[in-house]
Amino acid sequence: MDAVNKVINEDLQKERDKCKFNVAELTAFLDGGDKFTQKRREKENRVFSIQGLRDAVPDEYMSHKERYENAVRKAVIMHQTLGTLEDKTLTEYETARLALRATTSSAIFKENSPLMLHYSMFANVIEGQGDEKQREYWLKKINNMEIIGTYAQTELGHGTFIRGLETTAEYDPKTEEFVLNSPKLTAYKWWPGGLAHTANHCVVMAHTYSQGKSCGIQPFMVQIRDLETNMPMKGVKLGEIGAKLGFNTVNNGFLGFENHRIPRDRMLMKNSQILKDGTFISSPNSKLTYGTMVYIRVSILGTMANTLGRAVTIATRYAAVRRQSQPKPNEPEPQILDYVTQQHKLFIGIASSHAYYISCFWLWTLYHRVTKELAVGNMDNLAELHALACCLKATTSADAAVLVERCRLACGGHGYMLSSNLPQIYANVTAANTYEGENTVMLLQTARALVKAGMQVAQGQKVSPSMAYLADQSKMAKWDSSVDGIVKGFQKVAAGKVAACLASLQRHTNNGQSAEDAWNLTSVQLVAASEAHARVILLSVFKSEMDVQTLTLSGETRTVLFQLVQLYTIYWALEKVGDLLLPTTTTTYSVSICDTAMRCDGWMDETSLFEKSTIQTSARTGIAGLVLSGLVYDSAVYPELVHQSLTSWPLQ
Numbered sequence: 001m002d003a004v005n006k007v008i009n010e011d012l013q014k015e016r017d018k019c020k021f022n023v024a025e026l027t028a029f030l031d032g033g034d035k036f037t038q039k040r041r042e043k044e045n046r047v048f049s050i051q052g053l054r055d056a057v058p059d060e061y062m063s064h065k066e067r068y069e070n071a072v073r074k075a076v077i078m079h080q081t082l083g084t085l086e087d088k089t090l091t092e093y094e095t096a097r098l099a100l101r102a103t104t105s106s107a108i109f110k111e112n113s114p115l116m117l118h119y120s121m122f123a124n125v126i127e128g129q130g131d132e133k134q135r136e137y138w139l140k141k142i143n144n145m146e147i148i149g150t151y152a153q154t155e156l157g158h159g160t161f162i163r164g165l166e167t168t169a170e171y172d173p174k175t176e177e178f179v180l181n182s183p184k185l186t187a188y189k190w191w192p193g194g195l196a197h198t199a200n201h202c203v204v205m206a207h208t209y210s211q212g213k214s215c216g217i218q219p220f221m222v223q224i225r226d227l228e229t230n231m232p233m234k235g236v237k238l239g240e241i242g243a244k245l246g247f248n249t250v251n252n253g254f255l256g257f258e259n260h261r262i263p264r265d266r267m268l269m270k271n272s273q274i275l276k277d278g279t280f281i282s283s284p285n286s287k288l289t290y291g292t293m294v295y296i297r298v299s300i301l302g303t304m305a306n307t308l309g310r311a312v313t314i315a316t317r318y319a320a321v322r323r324q325s326q327p328k329p330n331e332p333e334p335q336i337l338d339y340v341t342q343q344h345k346l347f348i349g350i351a352s353s354h355a356y357y358i359s360c361f362w363l364w365t366l367y368h369r370v371t372k373e374l375a376v377g378n379m380d381n382l383a384e385l386h387a388l389a390c391c392l393k394a395t396t397s398a399d400a401a402v403l404v405e406r407c408r409l410a411c412g413g414h415g416y417m418l419s420s421n422l423p424q425i426y427a428n429v430t431a432a433n434t435y436e437g438e439n440t441v442m443l444l445q446t447a448r449a450l451v452k453a454g455m456q457v458a459q460g461q462k463v464s465p466s467m468a469y470l471a472d473q474s475k476m477a478k479w480d481s482s483v484d485g486i487v488k489g490f491q492k493v494a495a496g497k498v499a500a501c502l503a504s505l506q507r508h509t510n511n512g513q514s515a516e517d518a519w520n521l522t523s524v525q526l527v528a529a530s531e532a533h534a535r536v537i538l539l540s541v542f543k544s545e546m547d548v549q550t551l552t553l554s555g556e557t558r559t560v561l562f563q564l565v566q567l568y569t570i571y572w573a574l575e576k577v578g579d580l581l582l583p584t585t586t587t588t589y590s591v592s593i594c595d596t597a598m599r600c601d602g603w604m605d606e607t608s609l610f611e612k613s614t615i616q617t618s619a620r621t622g623i624a625g626l627v628l629s630g631l632v633y634d635s636a637v638y639p640e641l642v643h644q645s646l647t648s649w650p651l652q
């Protein structure tokens with residue numbers, strides 16, 4: 001340890017010495033307690049002490065094939081090292097929490113492991129979709145690595161639209177088998193990780209038919225390669241999809257079927273069944289088939305916390321050791337960390353990473369509760385979980401990608417070097433904007449739930465807890481610049497946007513548009529409403545969970561954590577200041593600006609501005625007026641926000 005300390009850069013050491021809180025306490029807080037920090041370290045020490053996991057040559061100097069082989073080699077060592085560490089004494093929540101923090105894999109694979117999908121979606125889909133017998137049979141093989149699997153859903157022609165999948169599984173009662181086919185090129189599975197050369201089994205989502213009728217999309221366990229030779233099974237076509245921005249060691253592949261037969265019991269039958277004679281028994285809720293995606297969307301919040309945490313750690317350390325320019329003559333060049341603009345770039349990354357951890361733990365708790373409810377047939381909270389997972393997955397992955405790129409830029413030229421690892425981290429993080437549900441599509445899913453909730457509020461009905469604030473708007477006091485006050489402001493913004501969406505949908509349908517066209521015409525606002533809702537959740541959960549969870553921490557640690565909460569909140573208040581300063585009462589702006597098409601319960605309806613080109617000029621003038629009146633309306637708030645942001649960002 002002494003030897004290591006001696007080579008630590010002097011500036012970095014000075015920064016560390018300035019720390020006013022107990023680092024071990026904060027670490028244990030994030031891990032969920034000392035016991036878990038210890039478990040995590042044990043895992044890390046085992047992995048990091050293995051010489052064979054260090055690359056002799058940097059990945060980027062290897063050929064594509066060498067990189068893949070090197071990744072497989074390391075994945076095998078990782079499994080041999082960690083495979084036995086499963087701790088039966090932990091609850092599901094604790095295991096998930098530990099897995100979130102113990103991300104040894106990201107230190108070993110720059111572009112992820114070829115077994116990534118085996119551990120995540122493949123194992124989870126058997127857990128969630130298999131009946132008891134199937135779970136018992138397959139999970140043992142999965143845990144022992146007797147088989148290696150992946151999750152094959154996306155096709156060349158369809159990723160988002162699952163109901164449009166073209167792979168078919170037709171039941172043949174004579175042989176009690178399903179016959180799998182890829183009728184067209186667009187029906188080929190395209191993207192699954194590990195499919196190209198690694199996996200010998202996969203769960204295939206296929207459009208299922210029995211007795212000449214569609215039984216919807218169902219999951220099937222399919223052996224795709226011979227376990228001895230690793231060659232494709234009869235009627236199976238496999239290959240690699242090609243080079244990508246990142247994920248190059250994940251071995252993403254394609255898969256096609258030609259009359260490939262599998263036994264009846266390979267359909268995962270926890271939710272839907274096909275009996276021997278071909279009778280189809282449908283799931284109590286067709287969306288249960290999509291359960292694995294919900295699981296991964298929840299875990300993506302943790303992935304974003306870790307990934308952003310890595311990037312901002314690299315960039316902040318760099319900012320401590322890098323010196324540049326000479327603002328004061330005859331004085332040494334300052335550390336770039338002393339520039340407030342540099343702090344502005346980096347500290348929001350630190351705050352966001354913490355916000356995502358906290359939100360992820362919170363969402364896991366809901367996930368585990370809903371999973372338990374589903375096990376006893378209670379579907380009441382599935383829609384809320386889905387709506388939260390979608391918008392939080394989309395918002396955190398979009399923000400994390402922006403912030404990681406900002407970290408890269410904050411390292412100047414060195415951030416452009418692969419040796420900084422920031423380009424690879426960016427490639428990983430930006431992928432999350434697309435995989436597991438493309439972000440716009442995810443936001444539109446949450447928007448569906450928001451629109452429903454908005455209509456329920458209008459009819460005086462109760463809505464789900466995370467959307468209850470939509471009903472409280474009239475009672476709500478004016479927002480202010482405290483953290484809780486800003487959360488209220490964001491609730492007003494989201495409620496206003498939802499109301500504007502409802503009005504726009506109504507107007508379009510009144511004008512004779514179909515519900516689908518009205519939805520499409522309103523979709524830019526729907527996405528904005530959904531994002532605003534996600535901001536409400538992220539801000540309010542960060543604050544409220546911190547309030548409760550930090551009670552036992554020392555004053556110094558609490559202080560720094562609440563500085564992060566404050567920083568995160570003020571940052572987003574300033575980012576969305578236009579939204580926050582728009583007046584939310586009908587009295588602040590009037591019909592005369594550009595007629596009722598522009599307003600909805602006092603909220604500006606942006607679509608109508610674009611649509612009504614004839615009134616665009618007057619509408620623009622109107623916006624200026626609105627913003628001005630907004631400033632008057634909240635004149636006390638804005639300067640205070642700016643002041644607070646400037647004084648609280650440079651954390652001690």
Ligand SMILES: CC(C)(COP(=O)(O)OP(=O)(O)OC[C@H]1O[C@@H](n2cnc3c(N)ncnc32)[C@H](O)[C@@H]1OP(=O)(O)O)[C@@H](O)C(=O)NCCC(=O)NCCSC(=O)CCCC(=O)O
Pocket residue numbers: 116120121151153154159160161162163193287288290291293294296382383386434435436437438441445448449
């Ligand atoms: C776009 C949607 C969400 C819905 O599409 P749709 O065809 O309009 O759906 P629908 O059948 O009409 O249903 C709409 C209805 O279904 C509900 N719903 C949709 N998904 C869920 C869910 N998971 N849980 C609970 N409910 C769900 C929606 O809320 C709608 O409900 P509503 O009608 O409003 O009451 C869906 O098809 C979807 O999830 N698409 C995204 C595909 C995706 O995520 N693929 C992931 C592939 S695997 C992968 O990327 C691995 C990456 C690697 C890694 O993880 O590391």
Ligand SMILES: Cc1cc2nc3c(=O)[nH]c(=O)nc-3n(C[C@H](O)[C@H](O)[C@H](O)COP(=O)(O)OP(=O)(O)OC[C@H]3O[C@@H](n4cnc5c(N)ncnc54)[C@H](O)[C@@H]3O)c2cc1C
Pocket residue numbers: 117150151152153154155157158159160161190191192193247252431434435436437438439440441444
């Ligand atoms: C790195 C990576 C790993 C992956 N791993 C796997 C895997 O292991 N297994 C697997 O099955 N899949 C995997 N995928 C596939 C991934 O899940 C899909 O790419 C994703 O679901 C998006 O689908 P798509 O590619 O068809 O995009 P599209 O749906 O074609 O999206 C293209 C554009 O169309 C827009 N769009 C589409 N539909 C709508 C709509 N209804 N309303 C508004 N806009 C819309 C989108 O917003 C987007 O801008 C992976 C993808 C990546 C990038």
